[in-house]
Amino acid sequence: MKVLVVGSGGREHALTWKLARDPRVRQLFAAPGNAGITEAASCVPVAADDPEALADFAAGRGVDLTVVGPETPLMAGIADLFAARGLRIFGPAREAAVLEGSKIFAKEFMARHGIPTAPFRAFDSHNEAQDYLGRMEPPVVVKADGLAAGKGVVVARDREEAAFALRTMMVEGAFGEAGRRVVIEDCLEGQEVSVFGVTDGERVCVLPPCQDHKALLEGDQGPNTGGMGAYCPAPILDEPALDAVREKILEPVVDGMAREGRPFRGVLYAGLMLTAQGPMVLEFNVRFGDPETQALLPCLGDDFLDLLLACSGGGDGGDGLPSGFTRGENPGRHAVCVVLASEGYPGPYRKGIPIDGLEEARGLPGVTIFHAGTAVADGRVVTSGGRVLGVTAAAGSLAEAVAAAYRGVDTVRFTGVCFRRDIARKGLEHLPVNSFRSGNLWKGFKPDTLE
Numbered sequence: 001m002k003v004l005v006v007g008s009g010g011r012e013h014a015l016t017w018k019l020a021r022d023p024r025v026r027q028l029f030a031a032p033g034n035a036g037i038t039e040a041a042s043c044v045p046v047a048a049d050d051p052e053a054l055a056d057f058a059a060g061r062g063v064d065l066t067v068v069g070p071e072t073p074l075m076a077g078i079a080d081l082f083a084a085r086g087l088r089i090f091g092p093a094r095e096a097a098v099l100e101g102s103k104i105f106a107k108e109f110m111a112r113h114g115i116p117t118a119p120f121r122a123f124d125s126h127n128e129a130q131d132y133l134g135r136m137e138p139p140v141v142v143k144a145d146g147l148a149a150g151k152g153v154v155v156a157r158d159r160e161e162a163a164f165a166l167r168t169m170m171v172e173g174a175f176g177e178a179g180r181r182v183v184i185e186d187c188l189e190g191q192e193v194s195v196f197g198v199t200d201g202e203r204v205c206v207l208p209p210c211q212d213h214k215a216l217l218e219g220d221q222g223p224n225t226g227g228m229g230a231y232c233p234a235p236i237l238d239e240p241a242l243d244a245v246r247e248k249i250l251e252p253v254v255d256g257m258a259r260e261g262r263p264f265r266g267v268l269y270a271g272l273m274l275t276a277q278g279p280m281v282l283e284f285n286v287r288f289g290d291p292e293t294q295a296l297l298p299c300l301g302d303d304f305l306d307l308l309l310a311c312s313g314g315g316d317g318g319d320g321l322p323s324g325f326t327r328g329e330n331p332g333r334h335a336v337c338v339v340l341a342s343e344g345y346p347g348p349y350r351k352g353i354p355i356d357g358l359e360e361a362r363g364l365p366g367v368t369i370f371h372a373g374t375a376v377a378d379g380r381v382v383t384s385g386g387r388v389l390g391v392t393a394a395a396g397s398l399a400e401a402v403a404a405a406y407r408g409v410d411t412v413r414f415t416g417v418c419f420r421r422d423i424a425r426k427g428l429e430h431l432p433v434n435s436f437r438s439g440n441l442w443k444g445f446k447p448d449t450l451e
């Protein structure tokens with residue numbers, strides 16, 4: 001089988017790493033990929049946001065399955081285009097991708113279907129938004145409706161901050177059309193957790209929950225980033241809680257989308273806040289998370305490809321999930337991904353800094369290095385992005401995985417490297433060491449190992 005992975009970050013490196021281990025995958029391509037992905041796949045110089053060129057490539061090379069990493073091509077209708085050309089693809093159609101592409105759509109959809117989320121109002125008039133803000137008790141959350149490269153959400157501690165966000169988005173047009181309409185919502189308190197449901201449009205297979213670390217600095221301080229690390233499974237969502245998320249959130253979304261004529265096939269990512277009133281949806285994404293995927297995939301069994309095939313569309317289409325198949329497996333594995341970032345990130349940073357110790361780190365037991373922003377210059381691997389590497393380790397307990405990941409982190413060196421020392425600490429504090437070691441909590445797949 002020939003498989004193409006679309007994208008160029010740490011998530012896509014993890015996807016190619018996982019797929020390359022499946023003996024059915026004879027040829028693996030990544031478009032455009034990165035310096036690390038070349039270990040697992042042939043990188044082809046086709047941009048991730050050029051659906052036509054990707055379809056031409058897939059058709060020309062006889063690709064059997066295309067797996068889409070980032071959201072931009074999904075919103076641009078890559079799944080529709082592939083389906084029209086008879087090409088099989090994992091990722092939702094444009095009309096379903098709107099769950100991520102428009103926060104107003106997502107909030108109104110949740111209201112229509114009784115899915116728990118923060119109370120909100122949507123505005124396209126700056127004056128009306130200002131009036132509403134005047135009647136709200138801070139803190140409040142202001143969100144640009146459309147995609148804003150992860151910068152469209154402001155959790156405002158006071159009215160001035162919220163008013164500034166409204167002005168920047170709605171009047172000054174900082175995010176262009178994406179910010180002309182906004183959502184203002186209540187601020188929720190609790191721990192955040194990411195849950196992925198892989199769906200054929202009808203049934204949902206829930207994967208082990210992950211926790212991301214969005215803040216730059218330890219103790220969740222400092223500016224928001226694309227994610228400084230993740231671990232899986234997150235013990236804060238135990239088996240009954242995960243069932244509740246499936247029944248009250250993921251399945252109603254998939255049902256509701258089908259009933260509204262927007263069938264959703266692919267992976268639905270629910271960003272949840274675990275509040276005193278139960279899990280509430282902060283956001284939906286229509287793709288795998290980054291860096292969650294780097295921690296998730298080492299915890300999955302060896303039929304990940306089957307899951308993608310069952311839930312793909314276009315071409316021969318997927319056969320769908322077997323009935324009663326509601327859980328991805330956790331064969332007793334825990335994984336942690338620590339992101340190494342460039343100095344200055346998420347602001348401006350230098351590129352082209354040589355990275356040392358990669359080979360040595362890869363030799364450590366349980367450690368895998370996923371590349372996010374690297375390039376090769378003069379035969380050396382150098383930095384080329386804000387998030388550079390995801391040093392990942394898997395083991396039989398969370399504590400062992402954390403220890404192994406940080407042994408990897410301490411082996412890799414580049415000037416100005418920034419990372420958090422407390423990735424997965426919340427998970428460790430939640431449960432005593434080893435108490436989450438369950439071989440059959442997620443049933444259905446065979447176990448896998450991480451080299």
Ligand code: AMP
Nearest residue numbers: 118141153155185186187188271282283
């Ligand atoms: P989003 O892109 O909607 O997930 O928002 C990005 C981040 O903003 C989330 O990961 C949360 O940390 C925070 N956030 C979003 N909505 C809320 C909310 N209603 N209450 C508190 N924090 C929020």
Ligand code: GLY
Nearest residue numbers: 212227289290291
């Ligand atoms: N981890 C956050 C995201 O993928 O959007």
